[in-house]
Structure formats: C-alpha cells, structure tokens
Amino acid sequence: MAEIRIEHLRKQFDDFVAVEDSSLTVENGEFFVMLGPSGCGKTTTLRMIAGLELPTSGRILLDGDDVTFLRASERDIAFVFQLFALYPHMNVRRNIGFPLSCQGVPRSDVRRRVEETARLLRIDHLLDRPVSGLAGGDRQRVALGRAIVRRPKAFLMDEPLGTLDAEFRELMCQELRQLHNRIGATTVYVTHDQLEAMAMADKIAVMNHGVIEQYGPPQEIYDRPASMYVADFIGSPPMNFLPFRGSLRRGTRQVRLNGATIDVPEIREEGAEGDLVLGVRPEHIRFDESSKIRGKVVDAEYLGTTQIVTVTTGHGTIKARIGADRPADPGDTVGLTFVASRLSLFAGGSGRAVRTELHDGGRNG
Amino acid sequence: MAEVVLNGVTKRFGETVAVDDMSLTVADGEFVVLLGPTGAGKTTTLRLVAGLERADAGSVSIGGADVTGTEPAARDVTFVFQQYSLYPHLSAYDNLAFPLRSPARRQPEAAIRARVEEVAAMLRISSKLNNKATRLSGGEMQRVAIGRALVRNPQVYLMDEPLSSLDAKLRGDMRLELKRIKKDVGATILYVTHDQVEAMTMGDRIGVIRDGRLVQIGTPRQIYTDPDDLYVATRLGQPAINVLPQGVLPDGGAPAGAATVGLRTEHLRIRRAANGEARGQVDWIEHLGDQSHLHISLDGRRITTLAEPDSGLDVGDKVSIEVTEPLYFAADGTRIRGA
Numbered sequence: 001m002a003e004i005r006i007e008h009l010r011k012q013f014d015d016f017v018a019v020e021d022s023s024l025t026v027e028n029g030e031f032f033v034m035l036g037p038s039g040c041g042k043t044t045t046l047r048m049i050a051g052l053e054l055p056t057s058g059r060i061l062l063d064g065d066d067v068t069f070l071r072a073s074e075r076d077i078a079f080v081f082q083l084f085a086l087y088p089h090m091n092v093r094r095n096i097g098f099p100l101s102c103q104g105v106p107r108s109d110v111r112r113r114v115e116e117t118a119r120l121l122r123i124d125h126l127l128d129r130p131v132s133g134l135a136g137g138d139r140q141r142v143a144l145g146r147a148i149v150r151r152p153k154a155f156l157m158d159e160p161l162g163t164l165d166a167e168f169r170e171l172m173c174q175e176l177r178q179l180h181n182r183i184g185a186t187t188v189y190v191t192h193d194q195l196e197a198m199a200m201a202d203k204i205a206v207m208n209h210g211v212i213e214q215y216g217p218p219q220e221i222y223d224r225p226a227s228m229y230v231a232d233f234i235g236s237p238p239m240n241f242l243p244f245r246g247s248l249r250r251g252t253r254q255v256r257l258n259g260a261t262i263d264v265p266e267i268r269e270e271g272a273e274g275d276l277v278l279g280v281r282p283e284h285i286r287f288d289e290s291s292k293i294r295g296k297v298v299d300a301e302y303l304g305t306t307q308i309v310t311v312t313t314g315h316g317t318i319k320a321r322i323g324a325d326r327p328a329d330p331g332d333t334v335g336l337t338f339v340a341s342r343l344s345l346f347a348g349g350s351g352r353a354v355r356t357e358l359h360d361g362g363r364n365g
Numbered sequence: 366m367a368e369v370v371l372n373g374v375t376k377r378f379g380e381t382v383a384v385d386d387m388s389l390t391v392a393d394g395e396f397v398v399l400l401g402p403t404g405a406g407k408t409t410t411l412r413l414v415a416g417l418e419r420a421d422a423g424s425v426s427i428g429g430a431d432v433t434g435t436e437p438a439a440r441d442v443t444f445v446f447q448q449y450s451l452y453p454h455l456s457a458y459d460n461l462a463f464p465l466r467s468p469a470r471r472q473p474e475a476a477i478r479a480r481v482e483e484v485a486a487m488l489r490i491s492s493k494l495n496n497k498a499t500r501l502s503g504g505e506m507q508r509v510a511i512g513r514a515l516v517r518n519p520q521v522y523l524m525d526e527p528l529s530s531l532d533a534k535l536r537g538d539m540r541l542e543l544k545r546i547k548k549d550v551g552a553t554i555l556y557v558t559h560d561q562v563e564a565m566t567m568g569d570r571i572g573v574i575r576d577g578r579l580v581q582i583g584t585p586r587q588i589y590t591d592p593d594d595l596y597v598a599t600r601l602g603q604p605a606i607n608v609l610p611q612g613v614l615p616d617g618g619a620p621a622g623a624a625t626v627g628l629r630t631e632h633l634r635i636r637r638a639a640n641g642e643a644r645g646q647v648d649w650i651e652h653l654g655d656q657s658h659l660h661i662s663l664d665g666r667r668i669t670t671l672a673e674p675d676s677g678l679d680v681g682d683k684v685s686i687e688v689t690e691p692l693y694f695a696a697d698g699t700r701i702r703g704a
Binding site for chain 2: 038168192193194195198199218219222233234235236237238281282283299301302303304305306308310321324325
C-alpha cells in the first residue's frame with residue numbers, strides 16, 4: 001500500500017515539453033485516473049512514476065521516500081500494459097504464477113499466492129485449464145491475475161482496456177473497480193475515455209498539453225470544472241458554452257445575454273470583464289415558452305426516460321437533456337431557461353472558471 | 366438505395382445455430398439497428414447480407430433481386446467493420462479514393478477527387494486528407510473507414526459497431542453525423558450494436574436479437590415503452606428496468622397471470638415519506654456526472670431509478686413509493702398487456 005506524491009514534475013524531450021510543472025497526491029488505496037486526449041502527457045507522467053522515464057526536474061515520493069531516481073525494479077510498483085497477452089502454451093495456473101516463478105519465489109509460495117489471486121478474481125475453478133479454451137472475459141481475468149499476483153505497493157495501468165471490444169470494456173471496467181474495492185491497492189490508471197474515468201475513479205486528474213488542469217473527485221470535476229477545457233472534456237454531451245460580453249463583480253447575481261437576463265450563482269471573486277462565457281450542462285436546461293432565449297429544434301435523440309434535444313439559438317447550438325415525455329420535434333420553436341444554481345462562468349480568453357458561490361458552498365445536489 | 370429482405374434465414378456453424386429462422390425487412394432508405402449482446406448473431410446476420418457467409422436456409426434479397434447465392438462483390442453493398450482497417454502506407458485521401466479506383470467501377474480522377482472531398486467535408490476530415498493513415502488519431506481513422514464506405518453509393522450500407530472504438534464525445538458527434546448522412550443521401554442502413562444508446566438514438570427501428578432470433582422489432586419508442594417480453598424490457602433503459610415479483614408493491618390492478626412487474630424511473634414516484642407511509646429507504650445516490658442514480662432498499666430488495674435533479678433526497682431518507690402503469694410479465698417472461 002502506498003501514497004504517491006509528485007512535486008513540480010517536468011519532462012522535456014528536446015524542445016517538446018511533455019509534462020509541465022505537475023504536482024498531485026494519490027492517496028493510499030485510491031483509484032486515481034489520469035484523463036486526457038492523446039499527447040496530453042498522461043502516459044509520460046505514469047512512466048515517470050514507474051521509473052521508465054526520468055523527469056527533467058521535480059520529485060516523486062512513494063510513501064514519503066524520494067524514488068525520483070530509483071530504478072523501476074526498485075520501486076515495487078506493477079505496470080500493467082494492455083490486458084490481453086497470455087502465454088498460450090501454459091495453463092491458467094502457470095500464467096498467473098509466471099511473474100513469481102521468474103523472481104525465484106519458492107514453489108509452495110507461488111502455489112498459495114496463485115490460488116489466493118484466483119479466488120480474488122473468481123477464476124479458481126479454472127486454474128488447471130489451458131488458456132486457449134477460455135472465454136474472453138476469463139482470459140482478461142487471467143491477465144489481470146498475472147498483474148496482481150505480485151501484490152506490489154501500487155498498480156499503474158496505461159489504457160489497459162484499450163483494445164477490447166466495447167461490450168467487454170464496460171464489463172471489465174466494472175470488474176476492475178470491484179477488484180479494487182476488494183484489494184484496495186493504490187492504482188493510477190490512464191485513459192482518454194471520460195466514461196471509464198467517471199465510472200471507476202475516486203479522483204480524476206484532467207490533463208491538457210502537459211498541464212494538470214484540475215484534479216478531484218469525479219462529481220466535483222463535473223459540477224465545478226476549473227476551466228472550459230475540463231467542462232468540455234467531461235460530460236456527454238459536453239457543457240454548452242454561451243459567449244457574451246459583460247462584466248462580473250463580487251456579488252453579481254445576474255448576467256445579460258442578448259437582452260435576456262439570466263440568474264447565476266453569486267460571484268465570489270474580484271471579477272472578470274470583456275469576453276465571458278456562460279456554461280450550462282445539458283441537464284440543467286428547461287423548456288419554458290416564456291423565456292427570451294429562443295431557438296429551433298434540429299434534432300431529438302430519444303433515450304427512454306430522457307432525450308437529448310439539439311436547439312439552434314442566437315447563442316449557438318445548445319444541447320438539452322429533458323424528459324422524454326416532453327414533445328420536441330425538429331422544426332419546433334422553443335424557449336429555454338437554465339437552473340440558476342448550477343451554472344458556470346468562465347473568462348473567455350483564458351477559459352478559467354470564475355469563482356462563484358458554487359465553489360464556496362460545495363453544493364452538490 | 367434499396368430494400369433488404371431476409372426471409373427465414375438460418376446459419377449454422379457446426380452445432381451452433383448462429384442465426385435462427387430470421388425474417389426481417391429493411392425498407393428503402395430506412396435505418397435499422399440490430400441490438401443484442403456478443404454472440405447473439407447480429408454480426409453473422411450482417412455478413413449474410415454482405416455475402417461473406419452463405420445461408421443454410423432461407424433467402425436474402427436486395428432491391429427485389431434474390432442475392433442468396435450471389436458473390437459479395439456482385440451485391441453492391443458496403444461494409445464498415447468494428448476494427449477499422451485502413452491501408453497504412455496510403456494517405457487518408459488515397460484510402461478514401463480506393464473503392465472508386467477499383468477496376469470494376471473505373472472513374473475519371475476528377476470525379477474521384479470531387480467525391481472524396483465531399484465525403485471528407487461531411488466527416489470533417491478535409492484538413493487530414495494528405496496525412497498518412499498511420500498519422501491519424503483513432504477517431505480520424507474510424508471516420509476515414511466510414512468515409513470509405515460512403516464514397517460509393519451502394520444499395521445498402523452495412524455497419525458493424527463502427528463507433529465502438531471512439532471516445533464518448535466523438536461517438537456522440539458521429540451518431541448525429543450518421544443520422545444526417547442517412548437523411549441527406551437517403552441511405553438504407555443495417556447497423557448492429559450492443560449499445561442501447563446508439564440503437565435508440567439512430568434507428569428508425571430497432572430489432573432486438575437474442576440467440577440468433579429476432580425477438581421484437583419496432584421504433585425505439587415502441588421497443589422501450591411497449592416491449593413484448595422481459596428480455597426486451599431489460600435491454601433498454603438506463604438505469605436498467607427494476608424487476609420485482611408481483612405484489613411486492615401495491616399497484617392496483619395487476620392483470621391475471623402477472624408474475625413479475627417491471628418498473629422504470631417513469632413508473633415510480635419516490636417521495637420523502639410522511640408519517641407511517643414509508644416503503645423504502647435511500648441506500649446510496651450514485652453520481653455519474655450527468656445523471657444520478659437513486660438506490661432504494663425495499664424489504665430486502667433494491668430499486669434503482671434516475672434521481673430527479675431537485676428531489677432533495679438524501680442517503681438514509683425513508684421514502685414512499687408510488688407505482689403508475691408499470692409493465693407486467695407472465696412467469697415465462699411474456700408481456701401481459703393491461704386491459
């Protein structure tokens with residue numbers, strides 16, 4: 001078990017800065033997801049934690065010990081690549097035990113630990129079967145078993161489900177999280193898939209161009225994004241952005257968009273002015289004929305209980321998630337209102353979130 | 366574009382019946398989604414239409430012509446596979462142009478260029494046309510793969526989970542894109558997926574497949590609100606439909622023979638209980654970002670619903686549960702429709 005702390009970590013490849021002044025703490029037993037598009041620096045960060053890359057500057061602490069320049073093999077961390085490669089000529093038992101046998105662990109210990117691991121993964125009934133005859137899900141479990149049998153201080157996983165077909169990916173997502181709940185080992189997991197991140201993480205770090213834009217519990221990142229980048233990356237469909245010009249002062253509770261007055265959470269910082277952006281999650285939009293914000297329905301995606309309605313307005317295209325019982329047909333003209341207490345505001349130029357009572361109150365409803 | 370008709374099609378692989386007496390008509394210009402889990406026979410069905418598999422029984426016709434014994438190349442269909450397979454040494458442009466350059470449908474290069482650019486614009490990859498396939502991101506590669514199917518104007522498009530390797534946002538964009546393409550070109554599309562969101566949002570009709578059989582086919586709304594059996598009811602809906610033995614909750618007027626009750630969020634009214642009317646208790650509230658799921662325990666059973674954004678409910682709250690017009694099923698899973 002371990003706490004992982006990185007401090008001012010930076011990695012430069014020639015003139016390309018892969019990771020820029022990153023600091024974060026992964027607490028003991030936490031399932032920590034690093035999320036971002038390809039090239040954002042998440043894999044490089046993971047490889048530095050593993051000892052597969054050396055940082056240009058900054059420190060990595062494992063349980064308080066500085067391991068920045070220790071070899072990978074001296075860190076007691078397991079790095080899990082994609083979860084599919086098994087040795088086809090070995091049975092399940094030998095596949096899982098392989099990392100231990102390689103380390104020269106006595107055979108009786110190997111046997112005991114393999115059986116423990118198999119019970120944890122609920123594949124103990126398969127131990128003496130050849131891997132070639134196993135169903136897909138069981139093959140993944142064996143591959144996972146090989147990673148966890150060593151019981152390292154921490155697991156580092158780099159898009160381990162990337163090559164699986166979609167249905168298996170969802171299943172393995174749940175299984176990985178359940179497994180984590182049982183063994184509680186500190187895990188750092190890298191993915192570009194926000195749904196995987198939301199479903200599995202205790203905390204998420206959202207990365208962009210080598211910088212950690214925000215890290216925290218999934219719901220906090222969703223409800224109180226620190227930047228437009230984060231707001232856009234998390235959520236499907238993502239947050240709607242409505243640009244406007246104006247000025248925000250401490251205590252401001254309303255903004256004006258093209259003549260419509262909109263209530264917003266109270267501003268709790270000195271303010272911002274000029275190009276500003278109102279951020280509205282699709283589920284915080286209501287249809288209301290009396291609203292001055294009007295638009296035309298161009299598409300309705302039926303989802304059973306809810307539907308996602310795409311509306312073109314004078315403020316751009318807006319996607320709303322509303323009840324499926326509310327009629328919304330392409331061509332309809334509708335009025336839109338927003339749930340005031342849940343709105344975000346951003347400075348247009350930097351994309352930085354403007355601090356409001358939402359941030360102070362810790363409101364999560 | 367053309368109508369596709371499967372008539373009593375059966376396909377066996379050894380002992381396994383992959384597709385079992387399947388009859389299905391995809392109308393000219395219709396977008397039909399076959400929905401089912403891995404191994405249900407949906408990909409085999411597509412491959413039968415494409416001619417990549419031969420039916421053991423039954424017939425396949427496209428545009429009124431029987432093609433059951435016709436070679437794939439002569440069927441005038443295009444197939445988009447789940448794992449996009451591009452020619453890595455070619456540019457995005459040349460990958461897109463490839464189907465148009467086949468000797469069978471030789472076209473002047475200017476016409477090819479016009480068509481490739483048109484499709485690239487539709488898929489928003491115009492700026493990537495000169496990139497080598499290997500220099501594209503996963504999403505771009507998949508759009509090129511879809512584009513390669515679109516450059517031709519075949520009678521039928523067959524698509525096998527084409528969006529499953531994309532991330533959530535791109536998947537959302539591509540869903541709308543495919544719908545738009547369908548509308549713009551009037552394409553006949555047979556699309557298979559295990560993803561209920563894709564099925565519900567894109568399909569004119571959804572065919573639910575189980576064990577090689579077509580269990581029910583209808584519009585997304587029909588399939589969701591009026592399922593023929595419990596299996597179909599459980600395939601759609603997030604959170605999944607709650608299934609309770611009949612009688613656990615008072616509902617007033619269960620039809621004769623009802624063994625189980627299916628309850629979706631919209632069949633339940635959950636409110637903080639006033640004195641003495643408590644039926645359940647909020648166990649936990651699962652925050653999934655855009656939605657929250659309310660987990661309620663009820664006499665040792667569990668009910669999961671979509672939490673109303675403003676319900677004000679908290680973990681530990683005692684709640685009353687009111688049921689309106691739920692779905693009833695017989696012991697064998699068949700739907701019993703109310704009087």
